[in-house]
Amino acid sequence: MFKKFTRDDIHSRSNVKSSIQRTLKTKLVNQYPQLEPVIDELIPKKSQVEVIKCEDKIQLYAVNGEVLFFQQFDELIPSLKLVHKFPEAYPTVQVDRGAIKFVLSGANIMCPGLTSPGAKLPDAPGFEKDSVVIINAENKDSALAIGRLLMSTEDIKSINKGHGVELIHHLGDPLWNFSIE
């Protein structure tokens, strides 16, 4: 999603009304229920959320100059900065060491990278197809990417071929390097 993303792709920037900010927060909590205890820490009540509308209907939401989450359609997707702050709240998969290099250059994740000994997938029932997952790596503490499952985790285990996760956002992509002054 953020393969190419520059300043020119930004259409408008505006502050979010506090009422909408409240709805946003509840929406975020609905999506990731475990965020609830820390949501006020992430987005303090007094803070000003800024919405940045970009090309392809992408909207970034920033608090204190840091992009915390974004959405393209209805779903809110956390940015890596937000994930790093509180990684426990999101569905997670883990890739093996050999895959890190490719993920960091933005490749989709192939099934074998998710099923090999160094990788981890959740036990059954696992996650549905099309759900957003954060991607962790073997022996690393922090997440390195965020993606969308192209097949359910059970399918990944059984089929074990082809693309498993479509990458949305990874370390070092233009969104990661993006900064609002």
Added chain:
Amino acid sequence: MSLREVVYCGVCSYPPEYCEFTGKLKRCKVWLKENHPERYTQLYGANDEEEEEANDVAAVGKKLGESSIGEERENKLEKDLLKLQTKQENREQRELAKKLSSKVIIKREARTKRKFIVAISGLEVFEIDMKKLAKTFASKFATGCSVSKNVEKKEEVVIQGDVLEDVEAYIHSLLKEKGMENVKVETIDTKKKKKPTTETK
């Protein structure tokens, strides 16, 4: 439950455990050692002297992960990373050389009668945001200032008014801030011509 504070590497902006994949590992390590020594020991081990000797990806790879992808693939990965690192280093060297060899040109041109414009070109190499610079100049000198393309299709900052000396001083301080004091800054002062210059903007 509380939020986690994540340290990001000052060199490559990744969380430090991913530094090995950026090809800037050497500089990353130096940074981490200076700024977060406890994290450094955690990642790369405490034995400094030995570390200096084996300052390459292979050693770190071994420390970082008792990996599960097999000896052969691990070796290949290490080789690839090493290659990436050398590539990155070469690129950085080239860039540095380019920076050192290029120069900033500040030019004063005469417009009509006693009016001048000052054009600054050659800034793009030094990662200076021209638009922002134009804005600062505009408010600093209280004149019009804009970014436009010059004859060679390169971007330049054009300031209205005779502010050559001030601009020169400011550019010098700006470059000094970026740690590039040895960059040549050339000033050209074109004498007033009879007919106005062909520059349109």
